[in-house]
Amino acid sequence: MAKTEDSLRALGAPIAAMRRSTLDYLPIALFGSVMGMAGLAAAWQLAAQLYGFPRWPAQGIGLLALLIFVVLSVAYLIKAISGPAAVLAEFHHPIAGNLFATPLISLLLLPLILADYSLVLARILWVIGASGMVLFAWYSVTRWLSQRQQTAHATPAWIVPVVGLIDLPLAMPALHLQGYTQLMLFALAVGLFFALPLFTLIFARLLFEAPLPTALQPSLLILLAPFSVGFSAYVTTLGHMDRFADALYMLTLFMLCVLIPRVRVLAHTCPFRLSWWSVGFPLASSVGCALRYAAHHPNPVSHAIALFLLAGVTLLLFWLLLSTLHGSLRGRLRALAG
Numbered sequence: 001m002a003k004t005e006d007s008l009r010a011l012g013a014p015i016a017a018m019r020r021s022t023l024d025y026l027p028i029a030l031f032g033s034v035m036g037m038a039g040l041a042a043a044w045q046l047a048a049q050l051y052g053f054p055r056w057p058a059q060g061i062g063l064l065a066l067l068i069f070v071v072l073s074v075a076y077l078i079k080a081i082s083g084p085a086a087v088l089a090e091f092h093h094p095i096a097g098n099l100f101a102t103p104l105i106s107l108l109l110l111p112l113i114l115a116d117y118s119l120v121l122a123r124i125l126w127v128i129g130a131s132g133m134v135l136f137a138w139y140s141v142t143r144w145l146s147q148r149q150q151t152a153h154a155t156p157a158w159i160v161p162v163v164g165l166i167d168l169p170l171a172m173p174a175l176h177l178q179g180y181t182q183l184m185l186f187a188l189a190v191g192l193f194f195a196l197p198l199f200t201l202i203f204a205r206l207l208f209e210a211p212l213p214t215a216l217q218p219s220l221l222i223l224l225a226p227f228s229v230g231f232s233a234y235v236t237t238l239g240h241m242d243r244f245a246d247a248l249y250m251l252t253l254f255m256l257c258v259l260i261p262r263v264r265v266l267a268h269t270c271p272f273r274l275s276w277w278s279v280g281f282p283l284a285s286s287v288g289c290a291l292r293y294a295a296h297h298p299n300p301v302s303h304a305i306a307l308f309l310l311a312g313v314t315l316l317l318f319w320l321l322l323s324t325l326h327g328s329l330r331g332r333l334r335a336l337a338g
Contacts, residue, residue, distance in 0.1 A: 023079040024086045025337040027274060029157075031072055031102035033324070036280020036317055037065035038109035042170075043287040045112070047310055050295050062113030064321075069106055076103075094153040095216075098140065101161040104132040105281075111171040123175050130168050130183075137162045137190065154205040155212060156222035156278075158198050163226050166191030166233040173236060184237040191233070195226035214270050221259055224282035227251040228289040241296045249293045252286055253305070263316075272323045274336050280320060283313045 044058035080087045090096050107129025111122035140161035168187035172180060202223070206212070212220070231248035235241060263279065270276075290306040327336045 023075055024083040025334045026072075026075055026079050027096065027099070027337055028076065028090055029096065029099040029102060030274055030277060031069070031106050032099070032277040032280055033320070034065055034069045034072065034106040035102060035109060036277060036284050036320070037061055037068060038106065038113060039281050039284030039288065040314060040317055041065055042109065042112045043284055043291060043310060043313075046288060046291040046295070047306075050291060050306075058113075059116075065113060066110060069103075069110060073103070094150070095155055095157050098157045098161045101133065101136050101140075101164045104129050104136060105160070105164050105167050108133065108167045108171060112174055115171070115174040119175065122171070123177070126171055126175055130187075133165055133168060134187075137165050141194070151205050151209055154201045155216060156202055156219040157216075158202060159195070159222050159225060162194040163191045163198065163229075166195075166226075166229050169233045169236045170229075181237070184233075188230075188233050188237050192226070192230055195230065199223065199226060215273060215275050217262075217266055217270050218273075218276045219278040220262055221279040221282045224252065224255050224259060224286055227255055228282065228285040231289045232285065232292055235292055235296075241293075249289060252289050256286055256309075272320075272327075272336065274324065274333070276320055276323075280317055283309075283316065287313050 041058050041062035041064075044053070044061060045055075047053050048055050048058055091100055107125045111126040111129075114122035114125065165187040168191075169184040172184060206220075211217075227248050231245055231252060234248060235245050238245075266276075287306070287309045290302070290309050294302040294306040324333075324336070327333055
């Protein structure tokens with residue numbers, strides 16, 4: 001019991017509140033599932049354009065991402081109404097609080113799917129997500145500079161609130177937003193600039209401090225995001241490839257080689273928990289990165305890498321989805337949130 005409560009505290013959920021309400025255990029980080037599925041849908045859209053695949057996988061996965069977003073939004077609203085103390089504790093937690101960026105990033109990714117159905121709705125969601133993301137990034141940096149931080153709190157979750165700004169340009173071409181190049185450059189510049197010190201701090205913490213708690217081990221895959229998403233955002237903003245984009249792609253492949261073996265280890269050391277969804281978007285974004293690179297540099301190797309990642313990440317994310325549904329049907333979501 002003590003071990004379970006330690007894990008829950010690590011994720012920012014107050015134990016006493018969790019015992020009072022059905023949904024107080026629900027972590028804001030679960031919006032990472034929306035990010036993962038939306039990123040996978042965007043990857044299948046790219047694959048359809050590049051390889052002539054049917055569009056229904058992208059459409060189906062995209063609609064699934066929208067459904068998950070609606071369900072989670074309603075569920076978290078119920079949590080906020082029935083247990084506001086739990087939400088405030090989660091928001092002010094030095095680790096879990098950073099993950100309040102996940103619903104905002106979801107709003108930046110879902111327009112990639114919605115643009116084909118309702119351009120107006122897609123633009124509205126994107127504006128809400130972009131405004132919220134800029135404000136949350138400002139708040140996060142201000143908080144870091146205003147309060148003394150502990151080295152133990154420097155986890156991969158720190159990357160999400162500021163480096164998450166580089167998700168802002170991704171949907172802009174699909175939304176036909178013209179004349180916003182400076183906004184794209186702003187998001188890209190801030191995101192990539194802060195990626196350097198944050199990655200360094202987190203890497204140093206992983207080297208010299210105690211290992212991450214078991215429940216937070218899947219978040220190591222977040223270290224992929226600055227390179228994989230950075231590549232896609234950079235190419236989207238500039239409209240072409242250059243040597244820096246090539247370097248980001250190569251860094252993505254290197255980090256994949258470093259981190260993917262961790263997924264195999266985690267399967268044995270960390271049984272499925274909702275925190276596993278933190279692997280979803282970084283891996284989905286690496287698929288999008290590989291597909292974009294293959295489109296600009298078509299050769300057997302780049303195509304093989306892109307297709308291998310597309311197949312592997314699709315299988316992994318659907319395993320996560322089925323595991324979550326299985327736990328939900330068995331009434332085990334509270335335990336899986338631990």
